[in-house]
Amino acid sequence: xxKVLIPSGALGLGYDADxxxxxxxxxxDLIAIDGGSTDSGPSYLGRGVSKYARxxxxxxxxxxxxxxxxxxxxxxxxxxxxxxxxCMVDWLVEITREILEEQGLSANIATLKSEQPVSRxxxxxxxxxISALPAAPEINADIVNDCTHIVALAGIEQITAALQTGADIxxxxxxxxxAIIAALPIMNGINPGPAWHGAKIGECGALCATNPQSGVxxxxxxxxxxxxxxxxxxxxxxxxxxxxxxxxxxxxxFILYEPGGHLDVTDAQYTALDDTRxxxxxxxxxxxxxxxxxxxxxxxxxxxxxxxxxxxxxRYVENVQEWCDDIIAKHREKTCARxxxxxxxxxxxxxxxxxxxTLGDLEVQETALTEVGxxxxxxxxNQETAATIAKLLNPYLLHHPLTLLEEQPTFAFPFSxxxxxxxxxxxxxxxxxxVLDDPMDAFILTVLP
Amino acid sequence: xxxxREIAVKVRSKNAGPFWVTIxxxxxxxxxxxxxxxxxxxxxxxxxxxxxVGEIKxxxxxxxxxxxxxxxxPHTQGAISDRDMHGAAWAPLLAELDLN
Numbered sequence: 001x002x003k004v005l006i007p008s009g010a011l012g013l014g015y016d017a018d019x020x021x022x023x024x025x026x027x028x029d030l031i032a033i034d035g036g037s038t039d040s041g042p043s044y045l046g047r048g049v050s051k052y053a054r055x056x057x058x059x060x061x062x063x064x065x066x067x068x069x070x071x072x073x074x075x076x077x078x079x080x081x082x083x084x085x086x087c088m089v090d091w092l093v094e095i096t097r098e099i100l101e102e103q104g105l106s107a108n109i110a111t112l113k114s115e116q117p118v119s120r121x122x123x124x125x126x127x128x129x130i131s132a133l134p135a136a137p138e139i140n141a142d143i144v145n146d147c148t149h150i151v152a153l154a155g156i157e158q159i160t161a162a163l164q165t166g167a168d169i170x171x172x173x174x175x176x177x178x179a180i181i182a183a184l185p186i187m188n189g190i191n192p193g194p195a196w197h198g199a200k201i202g203e204c205g206a207l208c209a210t211n212p213q214s215g216v217x218x219x220x221x222x223x224x225x226x227x228x229x230x231x232x233x234x235x236x237x238x239x240x241x242x243x244x245x246x247x248x249x250x251x252x253x254f255i256l257y258e259p260g261g262h263l264d265v266t267d268a269q270y271t272a273l274d275d276t277r278x279x280x281x282x283x284x285x286x287x288x289x290x291x292x293x294x295x296x297x298x299x300x301x302x303x304x305x306x307x308x309x310x311x312x313x314x315r316y317v318e319n320v321q322e323w324c325d326d327i328i329a330k331h332r333e334k335t336c337a338r339x340x341x342x343x344x345x346x347x348x349x350x351x352x353x354x355x356x357x358t359l360g361d362l363e364v365q366e367t368a369l370t371e372v373g374x375x376x377x378x379x380x381x382n383q384e385t386a387a388t389i390a391k392l393l394n395p396y397l398l399h400h401p402l403t404l405l406e407e408q409p410t411f412a413f414p415f416s417x418x419x420x421x422x423x424x425x426x427x428x429x430x431x432x433x434x435v436l437d438d439p440m441d442a443f444i445l446t447v448l449p
Numbered sequence: 450x451x452x453x454r455e456i457a458v459k460v461r462s463k464n465a466g467p468f469w470v471t472i473x474x475x476x477x478x479x480x481x482x483x484x485x486x487x488x489x490x491x492x493x494x495x496x497x498x499x500x501x502v503g504e505i506k507x508x509x510x511x512x513x514x515x516x517x518x519x520x521x522x523p524h525t526q527g528a529i530s531d532r533d534m535h536g537a538a539w540a541p542l543l544a545e546l547d548l549n
Contacts, residue, residue, distance in 0.1 A: 041534045136468065250469065252506065358532055428468075
């Protein structure tokens with residue numbers, strides 16, 4: 001048996017402190033929490049920063065460090081600081097040391113770093129050990145060279161190595177969400193099928209139960225299956241909530257690819273033990289012939305300035321598309337003339353909020369509107385150019401008339417200045433896997449002094 | 450004419466990684482599940498989302514009364530042309546589709 005306590009789906013989302021205390025009283029073998037994902041977009045990996053405030057991260061991490069001291073088991077976090085870059089591992093180590101000092105605690109810390117030097121990836125490309133996953137973009141050495149951060153997703157092998165150091169606190173860079181949970185049961189000899197499946201169900205905390213925001217659950221692993229127990233007052237796991245979690249953020253609800261193989265839950269059985277706990281059996285792990293890890297990388301796609309205007313005049317609301325099309329044409333011409341730019345050197349988009357800003361061409365509804373917002377998005381090769389192009393857009397959005405003979409109209413800017421510089425914009429460029437001879441080849445495990 | 454949202458309990462969409470989106474229709478009952486499975490063709494879903502029908506993965510999960518579709522995002526998450534960082538808005542578009 002191996003009992004893993006999962007406080008929430010991500011550090012920074014909050015957890016129920018009473019439920020955590022209840023979990024500690026149950027004597028877990030491990031406390032595991034995820035620190036990030038790609039879900040908030042490429043900027044976090046591109047810049048190597050955390051999505052969550054340092055203050056939230058520190059407060060929640062402190063709660064877990066204190067819980068760990070009480071439980072006397074290891075605490076592991078995967079994908080530290082949202083993106084799992086090396087600098088985010090260092091950031092969380094710094095926060096950890098602050099907490100330990102302030103609380104008068106001591107703990108052994110190990111780090112697992114997942115960031116990839118560009119040369120390793122370009123060498124692997126040349127050696128043909130990188131392959132594309134479905135819907136991957138085209139890549140080449142130049143694109144890889146442009147990446148500001150590239151990480152590889154660690155699996156159970158690297159987390160197991162970290163656990164075997166005997167560290168109290170393991171701070172890992174990018175890992176799969178599941179590996180930090182599945183590693184210990186598999187290390188303890190439990191079948192990998194239930195271990196990976198229980199990890200997948202548990203990785204978002206109480207999202208697999210009712211009252212999903214309460215966070216805290218335990219997963220009890222044994223050789224034939226696993227049991228999910230949500231720990232917050234009034235939270236229940238049912239066969240429906242647990243099995244439905246396989247749908248979440250998965251393209252295929254039955255198959256999950258991980259480093260070293262894939263999980264198949266087609267024949268899994270979900271049984272209610274009572275009105276709170278669910279037991280799952282029948283999950284199968286299929287090892288692969290080669291060992292590969294997934295890569296994530298981001299590079300700068302340009303620099304942006306944005307501008308928002310609100311339109312309340314009924315005639316302009318009704319004719320807003322025509323108004324925008326006219327502005328785009330006139331502004332493009334002026335920008336090329338005044339800045340000596342070609343039309344391919346920048347992009348300007350006017351998204352009509354209230355009409356189709358969310359779905360663009362896919363929108364099928366047409367509703368009469370009271371007002372619309374027009375969001376201007378300028379992208380160029382550097383911030384100065386983007387800001388200048390947005391400045392050229394400003395007078396059009398403020399005063400552009402539908403017809404030449406009418407009195408000059410004025411529209412509502414909510415801000416002064418109306419333009420907002422967004423800085424560098426990043427894009428994800430990798431959806432690939434890299435074959436490794438040894439799972440540790442692309443990762444660095446360090447026990448901190 | 451009946452919209453999917455009138456007979457399903459919930460329709461949700463979300464990224465499945467930066468390059469894919471996935472949409473789950475929680476039908477809520479066997480009857481609604483059967484009706485949606487029967488009357489919602491993958492071709493119609495492809496046409497609604499303007500994507501290639503061959504790229505859509507369709508799952509009919511009777512035990513959960515769920516119909517699920519996954520397909521590559523038309524714009525990679527966070528690309529300059531992407532409008533919806535988390536892939537949230539595909540769901541209402543499908544929920545408002547009239548069933549044949």
